[in-house]
Amino acid sequence: MGFDPIGRSKNGEVTGPERQLAMVFDLNKCLGCHTCSMACKTQWTRDEGMESMWWTVVNTMPGRGTPKDWETSGGGFDEAGTARAGRLPTREEFGEAWKFNHDEVLGGNGKPDAHLAPKGDPKWGPNWDEDQGDGEFPNSYFFYLPRICNHCTHPACLEACPRGAIKKRAQDGVVLIDEEDCRGYRFCMEACPYKRIYFNAAKAASQKCIFCYPRLEKGVAPACARQCPGRMRHVGFLDDEQSSVHKLVRKFKVALPLHPEFGTQPNVYYIPPFAPPPLNEDGSANRNGSRIPLDYLRGLFGKRVDEALATIEAEIQKRRDGEKSELLDTLIVYSWPQDIFPDFDGDPSLL
């Protein structure tokens, strides 16, 4: 197939696609409900070898996530653009698709004393630390972080594949694994700093989020976005000034990449989370404090997070004072789907 230049670095310059699609995840609207996870599961990952895959998943933060400890598993590039060593996550760290003993418990010749339980005594799963978070009661904190393949501008996976089996599409920047060409070496899994690539043992191939390109090609938003009841996944082209994605990333600069220091230039952006103020020792509200430590947020979204939060906060104050706010109107989403994925407002049932 040859080595396509898009997404590769040459002399320190990364060749970009003609246009780049992006998603913005609004963490102040994420319900942690995993409708995205299920939408993707029934759409793409139900076949043999894919049972344990969650191409999109929601992590409770702070937490160890999916796969376990992904944030400290290496990969990506350092400041000089040199690839950093990465660790290959294990199946257990992703979480197996546990099997259950329904046949024993509910079956026609059941065991009246048996109880339903996952087989194999699991110790981790894709959403194992849901709603746990950190802090000390009552100053506990957590929030939800949905994660997919970031369809990076400089994908470490793509650079790491010795076969050139990973491509970045010219027309939309979607990063795809050519599963026919893939030989299952899994260098991509090591290289991806977000650890969003799974291994299909049945096919001996790596697999990951495909940004629902068959849907995109028909003008339909990705399943995770179109099925999100929280209406928190904006989809659009970064260079389309009318799109909410463009406005949030480029115009208002309130949507930030996750772990920008990983060096891959992700194309999924996040509206950082607010939280209620912490409480003082005596139980009164400390309105000057931050329940989620700001350093924690800076660690996730970089230093621009302060500015992004301040921008939104100022706009909310404006709104309370009766003024208009284009930023908040964009985040609100009045008319779905036009306001949230204007280029992909098609109804799949009508195709």
Added chain:
Amino acid sequence: MQEPGFGSLTRRRFLEGSLGGALALSLSHLDFAVRPASAAGEKVRSGVDYQDFQDIYREEWKWDHVAKGTHFVNCWYQRGCNWNVYVKDGIVWREEQSGTYPQVKSDVPDYNPRGCQKGACYSQRMYDDSRVRYPMKRVGERGSGKWKRVTWEEALRDIVDKTIDVLETDGPEAVVWDQGTAQTTGCAGLGLSRLSSVLDMPVFDENCEIGDHRPGTAITCGKISFCSSADDVFYSDLILIWGGNPIYTQIPQAHFLTEARYNGARVVCIAPDYSASSVHADDWVPVKVASDAALGLSMAQVMIEEKIYNAQFVREQTDLPLLVREDTGHFLRESDLERGGDEDTFYVFDEQRGEIIEAPKRTLAWGDRVPALEGHFAAKGVEGPIRVTPVFARLREHLQNYTPEKAQATTGTHPETVRELARALANAKAATCITQSNFSKFYHGIEMERAQILVFALAGQMGHKGAGFIGFPYLHIDSVDMLGGASGSMAPHWAVRAMSLKAAPAFIKGTLGGLTREMVIYELAREEHKKRKFPSSILWLYKYGGLKEFYGGSQQWDPHMKRPLDQYLAEAEEKGWQTLPQTPPRILFEDGGNMLRRIRGYQKLLDELFPKLDLVVTIDWRMSNTALHSDYVLPAAGWYEKDDITWATPLSPFSQVITKAVEPWAESKSDWEIHCLFMKTLQQRAVERGVLTYNGIDGEEKRLDDVYDQYTFGRRYTENNTEEFLDEILRLSSNVGGARWSDVKEKGFARFTDIGNGYLSHENAMDVDLDDTMTACTWHTEKKQPWPTLTRRIQFCIDHPFYNELGETLPVHKDDPNISGDYPLKLTGGHTRWSIHASWRDEKNMLRLTRGEPVAFISVEDADARGIGDGDRIRVFNDIASTELVAKVTPAHSPGMVTIYHAWEPFQFKGRTSHAALTPNPINPVQLAGGYVHLQPRGAVCSPGSTDRATRIEMERVA
């Protein structure tokens, strides 16, 4: 800005089908080249290289046809989502939300794309190992798990023959039906209600037993089912999440909350733990478990102390200006002033003219009168002067016990926080709450709800756009109430007309006598309730379920009781306040519910009730715990395998349908068909056996040889023409704008155009404007229509003997009793994110996205003190029972509280004992009150409810 609709190809769709980047770019020059609508169907996908590796996934995204569907499981607050069901090769491949709700108003967010992760995997659930595929007969001991596959004919004949035997010997009250999540407002629901009506067999009124009866709301407002549409919060500037966790339990409409916040609303979450809903709040106010009444009363104290309450609202809408006797604390009634005077005429002191005047009954408006809220007055009683004062003045004094400083010991909430909250509520333009059926499940929950409504009433935050205390949500197409009980001797539209004529005198007499239409509806419902065909399941279980010791054991834990619960109940029964069943059961039909999961103290049913039953039949699509202990399990069709209409709520005011996307799997049948076949077999066997009559529940002779004919309106609507029946149901309904089955089958839903005349739906008391959000209770606030209470006002003084005896005449806080022993931890619960009741509790995806088995959320502090680590197995126990599960240790959880979320099946626990076994659920005697107009029980309200929250427990690590 954007071209609307899907019919035309807009400039934003240029990417369709194009693979080559260059081509995409060239197509982008077609900006604004809107093609004719007809062209949209024939999309030419030039540039797609079908030799490409990318075809793998393109080929996967294919289907044969699409049908509309939803999940008529009881999601309650979050129910009603319109799904497209994609079918491939005769089976359901997947589902995806339709996303086709119309936008109500351009400046208010729309409803799309309602749904949740549970609905999004029903396509997998319906084909998994839990599914019942064939009629099955037990061959071993009950619960042994030994089954034999039988034919429908065998099963129905045996079940029917046993039923006829019992009808002959014991009568129909001995055959009881438990309803559950299978109920619809189409043919499945009518299947059961008509069956009960034709055969006189009782169907449990389980709303109170579930703990959804909102008892404090019922005694304060005279009703429970009033609720605004979910998008109405977009007009709110203050939203209190108080007694709910919408981020878990209102997933489809939670976006209105986060969007209202971006619109400038302040969201305050009041909860003991840092819940998922606190995450999206502007303030989180932690309160100790079961202390919400004290919190509310301390807010009320502040509002009155600081004089920031809305005096106009208080005077007009509440009983606070009504005069009470200073000697007894009871209302001043006409009977105090005149011999033979009535008991429901009340008085105020008019400040304008300085005289005591009668409170008007037909309107809330005072005209030029200004009722006093303060002062001491003398009324001329029949036996001399009576010192009287307004309820308000008495309440103000009473609230001195609840200053924020005093309440802090109970609530743990800082006094400044309480003051600030009270001021915010009083000063808000439009404040509302997200309150679910949580407080109903506390022993003293009645007081928590009273205190909540009190603060909303003092603040005047009711019945205007974006404002209001939110009750229980319910809305349905209104013909089904009548069709359930309509005569089968004629066509439905005649039968319904005949029923209307029969009820007409009551309405004429009632309204001429000064009752509102809703008061008449409830009065008729109170009469109906006495007929024992819709018995309180709590009282039934108390009497026949082996639960007397648990449910009647209140006095051992409640220090306020000076006499045992039995005495209260005997008095309530004797006076006609509560109605108890009169015939011990012989046959139990579990019709889509799951008593052996649901009932608090369910283990007693297995020990004491089931051995006495001749027959237990479960109708369900999945093997529930109750199914496991049944004699027969009859397979119901899945939710994508039948046609029906579901009930709804004002939160999402659309009547949803399910349609038969695929044929019922294996030998399963729709609920309607199963009920029809039961009735058909019953009629047939009655004739064959010569049992032509039996005695009904009132002792009168009833025919048994025509029950199928009666049931099916003379065979007009049977198992063979379901869609025609659904069409007739819609045709006879007044509140979905004349929608017909053929329309809704295609569209998936119909917007409610009116609240209609249905029982419970009518309680919403609002008009529907199709171009606006819906705001509950505006009939009261705008039209000044009286509330359906004794005093015809939102009523905070309940001078009923039980309330007087137990010190609850005015709203109070009472410490939660040590239910089930003196243990240090309080067991709480709540609906889970991961299932609707037990319907998804053992679904593989939902389990894989959690810990795979039951967990208890516990605090770091409590875990450390007991040497428990995250993921450890723990034993949770009290005087009643013990269960084992996994510890989920989190700093977000409040010390002293253990939360086990809703609806794990007992078969998911070692030894098959769930946490529901730990909750003895003692009846609070105030919930037995009656004989006081609005306190008298009617369907779904005012019979005793569950009290499982804050049951005492201890836990230990299992080695």
